[in-house]
Amino acid sequence: MTYLPNALDAELPPAQPKPTSLTGQRESTLELWTSGGAEAGIWECEAGRFTAVRDGFHEICQILSGTATLTGEDGQVVELGPGSTVVLPDGWRGTWDVHTPMRKTYVTVQTGGTSSK
Incomplete structure (x- = not known):
């Protein structure tokens, strides 16, 4: 079992440049669990575009x-x-x-x- 009392306050690794950024922002990921082609974690990103x-995997956020x-490329917009x-x-x-x-x-x-995250 992996337990994290508060994902809002969890300390993440230092932010790195986001490879697909169009505006130069940085991101950080804390992988909490991985098994058999599944992964769970916390992700954080600065404001930007x-x-x-999502090729080869589904993502639930x-x-x-x-x-x-x-x-989406299909034109669907979600706030x-x-x-x-x-x-x-x-x-x-x-x-x-x-x-933000x-x-x-x-x-x-x-x-x-x-897979290409």
């Missing part, structure tokens, strides 16, 4: 803090804030516009394709 591709607009839950299925592509620094918990589950 980045692209995302619970937003803890911050706000963002998520725009995210504390308490929001979003599922990004295998094959999802789009853009995150992070308005964001922290989320996430679970990814591999589907057998090529």
